[in-house]
Amino acid sequence: MRIRITVNGRDLDVEASAGETLVEVLRRLGFKSVKDGCYTGTCGGCTVLLDGRPVASCIMLAAQADGSSITTLEGLARDGRLHPVQEAFLEVNAPQCGFCSPGMILTAVALLRRNPDPTREEIREALAGNTCRCSGYVKIVEAVSLAAEKMRGRAGDEA
Ligand code: FES
Numbered sequence: 001m002r003i004r005i006t007v008n009g010r011d012l013d014v015e016a017s018a019g020e021t022l023v024e025v026l027r028r029l030g031f032k033s034v035k036d037g038c039y040t041g042t043c044g045g046c047t048v049l050l051d052g053r054p055v056a057s058c059i060m061l062a063a064q065a066d067g068s069s070i071t072t073l074e075g076l077a078r079d080g081r082l083h084p085v086q087e088a089f090l091e092v093n094a095p096q097c098g099f100c101s102p103g104m105i106l107t108a109v110a111l112l113r114r115n116p117d118p119t120r121e122e123i124r125e126a127l128a129g130n131t132c133r134c135s136g137y138v139k140i141v142e143a144v145s146l147a148a149e150k151m152r153g154r155a156g157d158e159a
């Protein structure tokens with residue numbers, strides 16, 4: 001079957017087989033930041049933003065995404081500049097092996113859009129569906145907190 005999806009602002013008309021998951025289609029299209037970790041919806045590595053909401057793309061059929069707008073990590077940078085959450089991850093050295101980082105960053109972006117000033121507890125809660133095998137999450141939470149500060153500062157600058 002053919003599905004129409006918008007990925008990182010680009011309209012795509014894609015062939016997908018009946019049982020094919022969204023993560024499989026996205027990776028086949030070259031969006032390799034979307035990780036295929038557990039295929040059971042538990043690790044969060046395959047997280048993408050679907051119409052702005054973080055979803056596990058491994059437990060979703062590509063057909064279910066027909067007509068949706070999807071953001072992957074590849075779509076976050078603007079005008080050659082990384083998203084503030086990406087910048088903050090690098091600034092505090094949050095990624096270790098980096099496998100979980102795309103999903104963590106997208107989940108954090110969605111959190112900061114709905115809550116620009118989250119507590120550390122709220123950050124931990126939002127990231128509860130994203131597993132990191134390398135770290136104790138301390139640097140990741142610190143990065144999201146720093147990103148929130150940066151984004152609030154930039155919003156103030158623009159006001
Ligand atoms: S690969 Fe989808 S949640 Fe782990």
Ligand code: FES
Nearest residue numbers: 096097132133134
């Ligand atoms: S940095 Fe390796 S899984 Fe998180």
